[in-house]
Amino acid sequence: MATSILNVPDISCGHCQATITTALEPLDGVTDVNVDIPTKKVTVRYDEAVIGLDRMKGVLAEEGYPVESVEQPRRAGSGTSGVPTVAVGTNGGDIAMATATTTTDPVCGMAVDPTTARQTSEYRGTTFSFCSPRCKEAFDADPAGYVGESEDEASSRTSGGCACCVAPA
Numbered sequence: 628m629a630t631s632i633l634n635v636p637d638i639s640c641g642h643c644q645a646t647i648t649t650a651l652e653p654l655d656g657v658t659d660v661n662v663d664i665p666t667k668k669v670t671v672r673y674d675e676a677v678i679g680l681d682r683m684k685g686v687l688a689e690e691g692y693p694v695e696s697v698e699q700p701r702r703a704g705s706g707t708s709g710v711p712t713v714a715v716g717t718n719g720g721d722i723a724m725a726t727a728t729t730t731t732d733p734v735c736g737m738a739v740d741p742t743t744a745r746q747t748s749e750y751r752g753t754t755f756s757f758c759s760p761r762c763k764e765a766f767d768a769d770p771a772g773y774v775g776e777s778e779d780e781a782s783s784r785t786s787g788g789c790a791c792c793v794a795p796a
Contacts, residue, residue, distance in 0.1 A: 628658065631680060633669040634696045635687065638662065639744050640729075642737035642758040643692065650690045654678055670700065691760040730755075733773040734762035750774065 637643065644662040647669055651660045656677025661670045671683060684694045729738040737758045741747075744756035746763040750770040757763040766773050 628672060629675045630670065630672045630700050632698045632700055633671060633684070633687070633694045634667065634698065635669055635692050636667050636695050637692050637745050637759065638664055638667040638669075639756075640664065640732070640737045640739050640758040642732070642735055642762075646690055646759065647687065647692055650686050651683060654683065654686065657683070732756065732758045732762050734765045 635647070638647070641664070644664055647662050648660050651657050651669075651671060654673075656674040657671060658674065659670075659672035662668075663670070669687075673683070680697060684697075687694055730741050731737070732739050733755055735758060739756045739758050741754070741756040744758075746757035746760055748755050748757070748763055748767055748770070750766075751774070753774075755766060755770075755773075757766065
């Protein structure tokens with residue numbers, strides 16, 4: 628068995644944690660996946676004879692979470708990795724709840740730290756933060772739909788043709 632720590636800079640919330648865990652755990656040879664949101668690290672325990680790092684990195688890239696680098700865990704005492712993990716509890720089906728230091732991703736509803744979010748968009752003078760590239764893409768395709776405006780409301784505000792007010796197509 629091997630253990631590797633994958634540095635994944637796009638991790639920002641519980642949704643990221645769930646997506647990464649769901650993508651890696653079913654892979655043959657992967658025995659354990661721990662996502663540490665604050666440090667943006669994924670610790671994976673796996674059988675090197677069955678699966679390699681390149682396959683896991685490819686799966687994460689397909690999910691929108693490219694691996695920046697890989698490191699081997701530091702050993703402390705009786706073989707523990709020395710890498711802290713964060714368990715995100717559920718609350719009525721939600722993976723995370725927004726706090727005073729987080730904002731809510733308008734697409735999926737996950738809590739996102741705007742100071743570390745790598746995915747953001749501006750719409751009508753407001754900056755929105757996203758948990759993943761996929762959520763940002765969905766928002767960018769229809770921002771009015773995610774901020775509670777109907778298509779008529781959005782178009783009536785931009786019907787004057789002012790380039791700074793027209794949402795990108």
